[in-house]
Amino acid sequence: xxxxxxxxxxxxxxxxxxxxxxxxxxxxxxxxxxxxxxxxxxxxxxxxxxxxxxxxxxxxxxxxxxxxxxxxxxxxxxxxxxxxxxxxxxxxxxxxxxxxxxxxxxxxxxxxxxxxxxxxxxxxxxxxxxxxxxxxxxxxxxxxxxxxxxxxxxxxxxxxxxxxxxxxxxxxxxxxxxxxxxxxxxxxxxxxxxxxxxxxxxxxxxxxxxxxxxxxxxxxxxxxxxxxxxxxxxxxxxxxxxxxxxxxxxxxxxxxxxxxxxxxxxxxxxxxxxxx
Amino acid sequence: xxxxxxxxxxxxxxxxxxxxxxxxxxxxxxxxxxxxxxxxxxxxxxxxxxxxxxxxxxxxxxxxxxxxxxxxxxxxxxxxxxxxxxxxxxxxxxxxxxxxxxxxxxxxxxxxxxxxxxxxxxxxxxxxxxxxxxxxxxxxxxxxxxxxxxxxxxxxxxxxxxxxxxxx
Numbered sequence: 001x002x003x004x005x006x007x008x009x010x011x012x013x014x015x016x017x018x019x020x021x022x023x024x025x026x027x028x029x030x031x032x033x034x035x036x037x038x039x040x041x042x043x044x045x046x047x048x049x050x051x052x053x054x055x056x057x058x059x060x061x062x063x064x065x066x067x068x069x070x071x072x073x074x075x076x077x078x079x080x081x082x083x084x085x086x087x088x089x090x091x092x093x094x095x096x097x098x099x100x101x102x103x104x105x106x107x108x109x110x111x112x113x114x115x116x117x118x119x120x121x122x123x124x125x126x127x128x129x130x131x132x133x134x135x136x137x138x139x140x141x142x143x144x145x146x147x148x149x150x151x152x153x154x155x156x157x158x159x160x161x162x163x164x165x166x167x168x169x170x171x172x173x174x175x176x177x178x179x180x181x182x183x184x185x186x187x188x189x190x191x192x193x194x195x196x197x198x199x200x201x202x203x204x205x206x207x208x209x210x211x212x213x214x215x216x217x218x219x220x221x222x223x224x225x226x227x228x229x230x231x232x233x234x235x236x237x238x239x240x241x242x243x244x245x246x247x248x249x250x251x252x253x254x255x256x257x258x259x260x261x262x263x264x265x266x267x268x269x270x271x272x273x274x275x276x
Numbered sequence: 277x278x279x280x281x282x283x284x285x286x287x288x289x290x291x292x293x294x295x296x297x298x299x300x301x302x303x304x305x306x307x308x309x310x311x312x313x314x315x316x317x318x319x320x321x322x323x324x325x326x327x328x329x330x331x332x333x334x335x336x337x338x339x340x341x342x343x344x345x346x347x348x349x350x351x352x353x354x355x356x357x358x359x360x361x362x363x364x365x366x367x368x369x370x371x372x373x374x375x376x377x378x379x380x381x382x383x384x385x386x387x388x389x390x391x392x393x394x395x396x397x398x399x400x401x402x403x404x405x406x407x408x409x410x411x412x413x414x415x416x417x418x419x420x421x422x423x424x425x426x427x428x429x430x431x432x433x434x435x436x437x438x439x440x441x442x443x444x
Contacts, residue, residue, distance in 0.1 A: 023438065109316035113280060115430065115438050137314070138282050138323045138432055167432055168284040217436045224434045259287075262323040263312025265361070268399040269418055272315055 004093075007046055014220025022048035024218055027111045029053045029104045029130060030120030031080040033065035033198045034144045037207030038118050039084045040067050043091040045215070050088060050097040051110035052081040065200040104130065112137050116217065118210060119143040122196055124182050131165060131172055135257040138167045142213050144206040146235070148197035158202055158235025161243070162209035164217070169227030173256050176249030177230065202235050209233075209240065278427045279416055281365075281405065283309075283324035285433025291327045292407065295369040302335045304342040304369065308353045310362035313401060322363065322401065322416070322426075328356055341381055343368065350389050357393050363400035364393050365414070369407050376408040378415070391420035411439055 007018045024047050028035045031054040039052065057077045058069055066080065068087030081099040088095050100107035104121075111117055117139050119130045127143055134141035146160030165171055172178040209231050216224050230243040295305045307329040311322045334349035357364050366386065370376040378386075386404045393402040394417070405414035405426070414426035431437045 020437075023440070025438075112314055112316045112321055113278070113319040115436065137321070138284065138430075140432060140436055166284070166434070168286050217434065220435075227434060259323075259325045260312075262325060263321075264314040267313045267315070269313070269363075269401045270399060272320060272418070 005046070010045070012221065013215065017219040017221070018046055020218055021046045024116070025049035025051065025114045026116055026118065026214075027051040027053065027114035028084070028118045028120065029111075030122075031066075031084040032056075032062065032120065033200065033203035034146075034207050034210075035118065035120035036065075036067040036069070036080070036084055036087070037204050038120065038144075038210055039088055040091070041207060041211040042214070043088040043095065045211070046092065048092070048095055050085075050095060051107075051114055052084050052097060052099045053102065053104045053107045053110060054080040054084075055101055055103050056080050058083060065198050065203050067200075067204075104133075108133070111139070114139065116140045116142065116214060118214075120145075124178055124186050127172065128178050128183070131178075132257070134165070135167055135171065136262055138259075138262050140167075140217055141165050142210045143172070144203075144210050146198065146202050146206060146233070148199075156197075158199070158233075160202055160206045160233040160235060162206050162213065162229070162231045162233075164210075164213040164229040166227045167257075168259075169254070170246065170250050171254050171256050174246075174250050174254050175228060175230055175243075176245040202233065205233055205235075205238070205240070277318050277320065279320045279322070279424060280428045280430055281311075281322045281324070281412070281414055281426045282430040282432065285431050285435065287324055287327070288407075288431060291367065292369055292409070294327065294329055295367070295407075296371075299335060299343070300332060301337050302343040303339075306330050306343045306345060306349075306366065306368045308356070309365045309367050309405065310356055310360065311365060311400075312361075313363060320401070320416070322365075325362060327367075328353060328364075341385075345389075350392070354392065354396050357397040357400070357402075361397070361400070363397065363402045365402065366390065366404040367407065369409075372408050373410045374408055375411050376406045376413050378404070378406055378413065382406065386415065390417050393417075394420045 057079050058073050060074050069083050079101045081101050085097050117134045131141050142164045144162050149157045151157045213229050216222050232243045233240050310325045314321050330349040334346050336344040336346045338344040390402050401416050403416040412429050416424050429439045
């Protein structure tokens with residue numbers, strides 16, 4: 001072990017945890033306020049393989065929250081994925097990183113052979129589509145998101161959530177997070193939503209919860225007894241609690257996704273060259 | 277190019293539980309896992325869909341091997357691949373922990389029936405897997421003649437793992 005790869009302070013994560021993390025392939029969709037925090041924390045943890053997907057270049061308004069971004073990046077209009085790539089390599093030069101400055105729907109190859117997908121996207125519908133992809137590829141999906149709601153003239157409520165779902169557990173529709181009502185409201189408000197409020201400390205809290213869920217999934221440290229996690233952040237008082245909504249919403253096995261829907265429906269083995 | 281076999285933890289536990297049940301005369305049980313598939317520029321990913329156990333009556337009483345399937349067992353498995361767009365992977369369980377290995381008999385017998393699946397479902401890969409209580413090894417037929425090893429097993433669950441297999 002070189003000095004730069006000393007993970008002794010996190011050896012409690014379990015036997016071989018450094019090797020497990022170094023061999024894990026993570027896909028992060030969205031490298032803004034949430035995704036950049038996740039990328040940074042995963043690099044510190046020693047995750048070895050990254051697939052970074054985001055179509056956007058950085059803007060001045062992003063500097064309030066994107067970890068690793070600089071004013072020079074804004075001047076040079078650098079892409080968010082390149083900023084994240086530089087950040088990860090500054091911590092772990094040996095990390096293998098694939099980037100796609102594109103919508104994730106055009107970068108499916110980077111998701112299919114990942115071991116987990118982090119979703120840091122805006123909007124309920126995008127979350128639904130991304131979880132749909134995770135189910136099709138039979139992968140764990142870890143989602144974070146925050147919102148700021150004006151509750152009176154000068155009062156704002158900050159809230160957010162971290163949700164982890166597994167391919168054979170309840171999905172975000174089963175849990176009650178992705179409701180038809182929310183999807184409809186978002187669809188009808190399209191184009192009138194204004195600027196999405198985002199702040200660095202709430203993004204950081206949610207990213208930490210997501211990375212905690214990831215570590216529980218992949219290392220021997222602490223096994224969750226549930227096949228999903230939904231943590232709610234009440235941002236004004238900075239309280240994190242387990243959501244109680246699944247207790248009222250889960251009606252049995254997931255009826256939205258089936259193992260029959262996995263993979264590529266047009267797959268043809270005769271189209272590929274032999275694997276080595 | 278790597279090849280990945282991916283299944284949920286609950287699915288694999290259920291398969292192992294079924295394979296671990298004693299049979300009236302066979303020393304071990306066998307079955308088939310149906311799979312879907314997808315590719316990237318450098319990976320073939322197989323996704324387990326369902327388990328198809330070999331019925332008690334479809335074993336041949338042959339004490340020189342752990343388990344021998346009769347014609348009816350093969351016919352039923354071929355039937356699944358004929359009517360569903362899936363690849364079929366023969367599976368059995370070795371009662372130990374650590375990396376399992378196919379026996380010489382396994383390797384010989386696989387050559388007799390795995391290529392037949394291409395007659396009914398030529399667009400899907402087929403193959404064979406042997407599991408231990410914590411690891412697995414497998415072979416993929418990409419054509420009736422082209423066989424490669426599964427290079428990585430992904431188990432997806434509240435404890436997710438990705439075990440690399442270095443060799444058969």
